[in-house]
Amino acid sequence: MKNIIRSFGALAVVLAAISASAQPSTQVSVPFAFAAAGQIFPAGDYRVSLDESNQIVSLRGQDLKTIFLLTAPGDRFQDERSVLRFQRDGDEWSLQGVVIDGLIHPVPLGKAKIAGQE
Numbered sequence: 001m002k003n004i005i006r007s008f009g010a011l012a013v014v015l016a017a018i019s020a021s022a023q024p025s026t027q028v029s030v031p032f033a034f035a036a037a038g039q040i041f042p043a044g045d046y047r048v049s050l051d052e053s054n055q056i057v058s059l060r061g062q063d064l065k066t067i068f069l070l071t072a073p074g075d076r077f078q079d080e081r082s083v084l085r086f087q088r089d090g091d092e093w094s095l096q097g098v099v100i101d102g103l104i105h106p107v108p109l110g111k112a113k114i115a116g117q118e
Contacts, residue, residue, distance in 0.1 A: 024100045025049035026082035034086060036095035036107065037067050048084065050100045057098045057105060071097075074104035 029045050036059065047060045055073060060066040080102040087096040097106045 023049050023051055024082070026100060028082075028084055030084065032093050034093040034095055037069055039067070046084075048082070048098055048100070050098070050105065055105065057107070059095075069095075069098075069107050071105035071107055074106050076102055076104070078102075 026048050027045060028048055030041075030043055032043050034041055041059075041061060041064070044062055047058075049058045049060075050056075050071075051058070055071050057069045057071050058066050059069065074097065082100045082102075084095060085097040085099060085104070086093045095107050097104050099105070
């Protein structure tokens, strides 16, 4: 019985790994600080992944926790690139959308707070 349970556990891990690897993802380098999900993120390299079934984008930076952004499917981009789209207001940048494999996923804009400020 224990062997059957272990087999099912191992199968679940393998299926989860296959599912995770099937999600479109890309590595991006952002040369400026930006706001997303109500937080300020520093310039740097980020891994961006898309869960197409739930329209959720995950954004993970160096030494940062992963944040999740709800998106909606949008229009097609001019080509099949994967990029982040930003909106600029003065010196402040906000993540506006994620384009993965040419499909635009808009990100809701919100007011950003610096950690520790209310």
